[in-house]
Amino acid sequence: MNTITCILNENQRLHLKHVFQEYLVLNTPPYAEYQLKPENCTITAYLSGKVVFQGKDATTYAATYNPEVKKEKSKAVTHSDHQSHAGSDEVGTGDYFGPVCVSACFIGQQDIAWVKSLKVNDSKQLTDEKIIEIAPQLMERLDHSLLIVSPSKYNQIHNAYNMNQIKAILHNQAYLHLKSKIQQLPKLAVVDQFTPEKSYYHYLVGQKEIIRGLHFETKAESHYLAVACASMIARYAFLKSWEAMETQYEMNLGKGAGAKVDQDGVAFIKKYGKERLGEVAKLHFKNTEKIADLL
Numbered sequence: 001m002n003t004i005t006c007i008l009n010e011n012q013r014l015h016l017k018h019v020f021q022e023y024l025v026l027n028t029p030p031y032a033e034y035q036l037k038p039e040n041c042t043i044t045a046y047l048s049g050k051v052v053f054q055g056k057d058a059t060t061y062a063a064t065y066n067p068e069v070k071k072e073k074s075k076a077v078t079h080s081d082h083q084s085h086a087g088s089d090e091v092g093t094g095d096y097f098g099p100v101c102v103s104a105c106f107i108g109q110q111d112i113a114w115v116k117s118l119k120v121n122d123s124k125q126l127t128d129e130k131i132i133e134i135a136p137q138l139m140e141r142l143d144h145s146l147l148i149v150s151p152s153k154y155n156q157i158h159n160a161y162n163m164n165q166i167k168a169i170l171h172n173q174a175y176l177h178l179k180s181k182i183q184q185l186p187k188l189a190v191v192d193q194f195t196p197e198k199s200y201y202h203y204l205v206g207q208k209e210i211i212r213g214l215h216f217e218t219k220a221e222s223h224y225l226a227v228a229c230a231s232m233i234a235r236y237a238f239l240k241s242w243e244a245m246e247t248q249y250e251m252n253l254g255k256g257a258g259a260k261v262d263q264d265g266v267a268f269i270k271k272y273g274k275e276r277l278g279e280v281a282k283l284h285f286k287n288t289e290k291i292a293d294l295l
């Protein structure tokens, strides 16, 4: 059992309580100000200012507040170029047509030089051809997980969850799958940030298992090799699914969500009927109304 004790001022204690408010325990133990029981940790705050984190993930929860742990964490971030780390990214959430693909990828220390030699650093600048050439090599050599959510499935899920919630659930799933492959996630696991950390975990309330201790950063694919690799793997899966979709429906469909996409939507409906649009498109996009107006 992991136990970490720190002294927090009143503001920090309030902040902590606020962040994990849905885990507040009703029967507060004697002398305690409050107690929280999030996944894998019990957090007890005392009026004296003492806060005790106890449980498997105590270090993770305490990291924000315990200066010792924090120092270690920020050191890890600056040295990600040389050390094992994991990263995750998603593709397809800005495209009306096609699936949403999410990947989480692990790079062990021994593979860092190899990945660097492939020049994956700026995945956004790579052409589709380059991705189709490099991604299979990454997938063969690196431990990774990959989730492909078809438009039909996506539309079904979107009835209950918004886009950011779906992304959070998928990133969490991707890390769970990755964890099952490599036993233990590395200390540094980076999410290409799409929502603030607090909202991310809020979206995951109710999930069976939640991966904690992730590092959130925007434009992470330019700073972390594993995020760049995850981004390429997800992009590769997206492109392959796209190819299969165009072959199946014998149509060329546009990427993104612009005017060309509306035209393609009209053409699809003329060929297959309105009720089948959900097989290829994310129906909650504004494009669906624009397409209906154009018909």
Ligand code: MN
Residues within 6 Å of the ligand: 089, 090, 192, 193
């Ligand atoms: Mn991203």
